Amino acid sequence: MEETEQLFAYFNELMDTGAYIKLKEELNDENPVNLAEYFEELTAEKQLFIFRLLTKDMAAEVFSYMDNDTQEHIVHSITDREVRNIVDEMFLDDTVDFLEEAPANLVKKVLRNTDAETRALINRFLNYPENSAGSLMTIEFVKLHGAMTVEEAMRQIKLTGTDKETIYTCYVINDYRKLIGVVPLRTLICAKDEERVQDLMEEDVVSVCTTDDQEEVAHIFKKYNWMALPVTDKEERLVGIITVDDIVDVIDQETTEDMEKMAALLPSDEEYLKTPVLKLAKNRIVWLCVLMISGTLSSMVISRYDALLASTVVLSSFITIITGTGGNAGSQASTMIIRGMALGEIQVKDALRVIWKELRVGLICGVILGAVNMLRLTLFSSDTGFLVDLTVSLSMAAVVVLSKSIGCILPILAKVLKVDPAMMAGPVISTLVDALALMIYFHIASLLLF
Amino acid sequence: MEETEQLFAYFNELMDTGAYIKLKEELNDENPVNLAEYFEELTAEKQLFIFRLLTKDMAAEVFSYMDNDTQEHIVHSITDREVRNIVDEMFLDDTVDFLEEAPANLVKKVLRNTDAETRALINRFLNYPENSAGSLMTIEFVKLHGAMTVEEAMRQIKLTGTDKETIYTCYVINDYRKLIGVVPLRTLICAKDEERVQDLMEEDVVSVCTTDDQEEVAHIFKKYNWMALPVTDKEERLVGIITVDDIVDVIDQETTEDMEKMAALLPSDEEYLKTPVLKLAKNRIVWLCVLMISGTLSSMVISRYDALLASTVVLSSFITIITGTGGNAGSQASTMIIRGMALGEIQVKDALRVIWKELRVGLICGVILGAVNMLRLTLFSSDTGFLVDLTVSLSMAAVVVLSKSIGCILPILAKVLKVDPAMMAGPVISTLVDALALMIYFHIASLLLF
Secondary structure: OHHHHHHHHHHHHHHHOOOHHHHHHHHHOOOHHHHHHHHHOOOHHHHHHHHOOOOHHHHHHHHHHOOHHHHHHHHHHOOHHHHHHHHHHHOOOOOHHHHHHOOHHHHHHHHHOOOHHHHHHHHHHHOOOOOEHHHHOEOOEEEEEOOOEHHHHHHHHHHHHHHOOEEEEEEEEOOOOEEEEEEEHHHHHHOOOOOEHHHHOEOOOOOEEOOOEHHHHHHHHHHHOOOEEEEEOOOOEEEEEEEHHHHHHHHHHHHHHHHHHHOOOOOOOOOHHHOOHHHHHHHHHHHHHHHHHHOHHHHHHHHHOHHHHHHOHHHHHHHHHHHHHHHHHHHHHHHHHHHHHHOOOOOHHHHHHHHHHHHHHHHHHHHHHHHHHHHHHHHHOHHHOHHHHHHHHHHHHHHHHHHHHHHHHHHHHHHHOOOOHHHOOHHHHHHHHHHHHHHHHHHHHHHHHO | OHHHHHHHHHHHHHHHOOOHHHHHHHHHOOOHHHHHHHHHOOOHHHHHHHHOOOOHHHHHHHHHHOOHHHHHHHHHHOOHHHHHHHHHHOOHHHHHHHHHHOOHHHHHHHHHOOOHHHHHHHHHHHOOOOOEHHHHOEOOEEEEEOOOEHHHHHHHHHHHHHHOOEEEEEEEEOOOOEEEEEEEHHHHHHOOOOOEHHHHOEOOOOOEEOOOEHHHHHHHHHHHOOOEEEEEOOOOEEEEEEEHHHHHHHHHHHHHHHHHHHOOOOOOOOOHHHOOHHHHHHHHHHHHHHHHHHOHHHHHHHHHOHHHHHHOHHHHHHHHHHHHHHHHHHHHHHHHHHHHHHOOOOOHHHHHHHHHHHHHHHHHHHHHHHHHHHHHHHHHOHHHOHHHHHHHHHHHHHHHHHHHHHHHHHHHHHHHOOOOHHHOOHHHHHHHHHHHHHHHHHHHHHHHHO
16 A cells, blocks of 8 residues: 555645645546545545545545545535535435435445444435345446347447446346346447347346345355346336445455454444444443353352362362363354355254264364373373373363364354354353363362362 | 255256256256256266256356366366367366366366467466465456557457456556556447547556465455456566456455454365365364463463462352453454454554553443442352452453453554464463463452452
């Protein structure tokens, strides 16, 4: 990203030396994504100054790439007339009436750039559930009719193409706006002028419904490597399309959500640095409390064996190493299963294969860890005694097998129960494993030491 | 996915009833991705039978979507002539993908059946580092010259377009094959026939080098929402392009790798169900061993306080609840920071802001957890005594603050030291926090109880 920094330095220089005409020229020639980044580095006053050097359509485009703060600042500072100009250029108005008419690609960009509350409002008004195909789609796409010749189709694309989000995949509809086919621009270009669209189009079209979840949409894109996917309403009329570049954002968003759940966090759409401390604390305290209280289970197990611990205090020094290893072993298994399910590589029907696999992996890891531990204790802590060493090592092996099994079963079970498998990750697994691991440990200790 | 199952049942029925002509027709009309999935369900003999019903180009396309095992079986079974047909039809990057995974005898069989030129190209591709831009790119793209008119350019695209991976972004080169501009097909289509490509092209082209890492490439795609990105060699000559559909796979792959590292697993490209048990065990045992041995630290801390524990056995029952909560609090913080850095939302320069944020979040969470714990102990375990309750609750609060701080500092520190921040996640943080948490706990206990 050093190139953009050089660019920004150049702009700053032009600004400082008063070369405003040159600056205006250079700015309007620049990539709008880079310009939006430039705004983030400017003081509030300079932001406004630079913004006013942009042409109407450049201003609108740059605006759509800016971060919230800059957008808010700009809208806050400019005149109503200027706001109207941007909104006109972006096909967007603050009024929902207008949003309903506006091209969806900009709606989407605004949705992405508004706070959660506003987004929820807009989404409700647009009647599409959040994170649904409807909220992702754009309504600016190329519609053709089957009876058109290639020449007619190309003429229409030429005429209307500049306002469309993509012209590279064209959709064929009948008189009732029902989707009947899809034809890539590539096919039209390589075809003869007099051929008919209906003879060139692919009739077997995969489409999604406005209410489908974005995760499902992402799965279809990944499977077929498409550039765009048509969206239909309940009556199978074509209402919009989703393009692959938006799917990239969806994938990131879904993965972040999974990771947050896996780390016992309430998922949040906001960037870390822009989230207030109280909100961050709120997203964390819920699970921390639940897990802490669940941890009482382990305390109870330990309390039950206090006589054992009082007589052989050294046993307590291995508590964390056993629960820790169990937690780690379980997290490894659950992470692989959760990720495999998210990528569609593991299905519920694979449950038995998975469990059988984890049992064997658990056995191998358990035996090795037990052996390493036995060796370590024998060599380096001679004061513990053979039976304690054996207790710890046997427990270690048993706990690893158990943890791997629990780690693979719980995410699958969650899926069966229609709970997000990502919930059954490290922290939850560890808390559960802790109590069981201690029971195994103390039980083996009771058997061997008394 | 029920639709595809119905489809497969239909194919099977046609095959069983001997309706081969109908079957051939239906197969060649089907989506190649679905067909590739169908192959995975067939026996080896039937795979070959079905494969030979496909037309040349369909066979090549289906082949490129198959999993490794099926590909290998097919190449192994078909004649040299058939191999030649497939390789001729396939995009070069798909051939290379296959060769990278294939056993040597099959590699030989394929290379034997390609012309010298393709073979030279393949060899060059095989030399690009794994996960580099060079290994991702395709060489089938549209090259134009600046002096061409739009009419000439469109004619060239029409003539050569069917063999190109994408025709929607065209690249302009000079006589030395240096990249000088980029022009979307959209611009060409909406322009007048006599306009020159050099007047329409965008000269300010972002490109990557063959040796750049794929993660960097993915970042550029995400930032600019592009459909394709040009790849140049060290001499800045245009050698290939990368298309966005390949980036979707890269993003998934990089995220999986991050998640695996975060769960203390050695990262692996293979699908879980296809990975042998021994390989799975190997990927896990390394970190399990390292963490188990690091866990000795906690054991040492506990041993040091054995007199304290012997006199107040009840203290040991809170060990896991304190270390567990610390681990969870630390994992939450580190997950947010690791993900934020992976998405480019958090930079090293934000370190102080992050630490200040986590300190405050830690304080809020710590105080709440301490209070809840105090309440819980006072109400439900009256036998522990006020001072023990206070010890546990104070420790809880202090441990949470400490864990949050460590959880946010370590990933940033890793980044500074050029280590992957994903290493500094749950398991490593927990192991470290365990020892420190116990020191805090026993220290407070010593102060309050004696």
